[in-house]
Amino acid sequence: MEKDKHQLHCSKHLKSFDPTCGECHRNGTTSSEHLFSNARSSWFCIACIFENKPTAEVCEMCKAKKSTLQNQPLSNNVTLINSHSLINTTQTDRLILMNSTTSLNPSLTTTYMSMNIRDRRHRDEAEAERKFRTIIERCRRTNTHFVDDEFPHSPSSLGDSYSQNNFEWVRISKFCSSFRNDDPTEWTVMSSPEPSDIEQGLLGNCWLVTALSLISERPRMLQHILLTQNINDEGVYLVRLCHNGLWKTIIVDDSFPCYFDDMLLFSKARRRQLYIPLIEKACAKLFGSYSKLISGQIEEGLQLFTGAPCDHIDLENDDEPIDSDLVWAKLLSSCQANLLIGASTSRTDVNKDVYDQFKVHGNHAFSILAAHALDNDLCRFVLLRDPHAHSCYTDERVTPEVLQILRTVHKAHRSSGAFWMEWSKFLLLFSKITISTYVGSHFDIREQARFNRSPTDSISVFYFHVPQYVSNIFCETRSKRV
Incomplete structure (x- = not known):
């Protein structure tokens, strides 16, 4: 009973996914019932979506009557995403009242709750680890080496700007050092990476290399992009990139375009580190070929690696x-x-x-x-x-x-x-x-939107409930590279 009173009194001080009250520091709850308990004590005007006091019979903002709201049907299917798990539940969500006129038919409403950027990253990394283990086990069971047939070792993966006749695809175990004067050490994915390790290759993609140089100043960020941290005999590597505003895990093998003397053709890193060619190859696969990486803006690279505007x-x-x-x-x-x-x-x-x-x-x-x-x-x-x-x-x-x-x-x-x-x-x-604008402690929501082709098409309406503050509402346009 005492806990219930605390939840009612302090619900407005609870952060979205922090079970500790920001004001009195007592434990609360992260249940969906509690998340919307404060909302149910108030009501939202369907005309202007202003949140009114529970005792108000008329909207304080636009003077619409509360009775109009009460006659509107509510969706009973809500998907909640929190920082600890993904759960599907059926709750009546009075925060979501999208249809502001009676001419719009009520439709199934999906509610997404903001997720801490670190929690989203950990979730994606856990899923990537499962994919990685599945491929590794299959290769070991069949005694085969992983070859990525979605990004073949052919001219199509190089693109129109390059001819396969001048280059060859070589596996990590066979090609030489990235630099002719490099130390004769063993190949690693990363070994205390530094921006000074990176050098742009034959490809005109300074926008990507510059973004990678900036990321290399923060090795911890780099570890969350290149998810496979060690060389493996099966040749399986996972790279996490943000494409068109949504995070994707790209799987690549360990063969790269090289000169005939087995030197890397494109971007490289000193001290026999592979993180630069691996990330560059993942970007090439994402966009269709290495040639698709030619020319660009720095912000495109930063958004690929951070997901932030x-x-x-x-x-x-x-x-x-x-x-x-x-x-x-x-x-x-x-x-x-x-x-x-x-x-x-x-x-x-x-x-x-x-x-x-x-x-x-x-x-x-x-x-x-x-x-x-x-x-x-x-x-x-x-x-x-x-x-x-x-x-x-x-x-x-x-x-x-x-x-x-x-x-x-x-x-x-x-x-x-x-x-x-x-x-x-x-x-x-x-x-x-x-x-x-990347800040690792921020929360975010990512949702695909679309433009209507006809005025008769149904429309998607987004309602944002921000209990504390908002840093950015960012609309990312589709990449021109695909």
């Missing part, structure tokens, strides 16, 4: 001059929040000669690792990394004394493709800053 700061605005102080403040706060940040040099008002003068690649994607100001904010610098590691940019403002101070902010060295650039030069050469 990206914010953009446009540095090339013909309508009005940019506020450099405001842009700097946004960049600095994003760096301090440890967000994933990229930038691109694709300005239409800067020609190739200018980029050549500064020895910076034009129409290229870079990682932003840090931003720092000296002399009471008078001298501002941005730390960039080139995934090619070929940029030879030098800055007269970055003297040895200044560089020594800046290295206390971030220890990245030139050999890894990293270099500091003065703020005014950055604004001159770069066209856009891309900032991933």
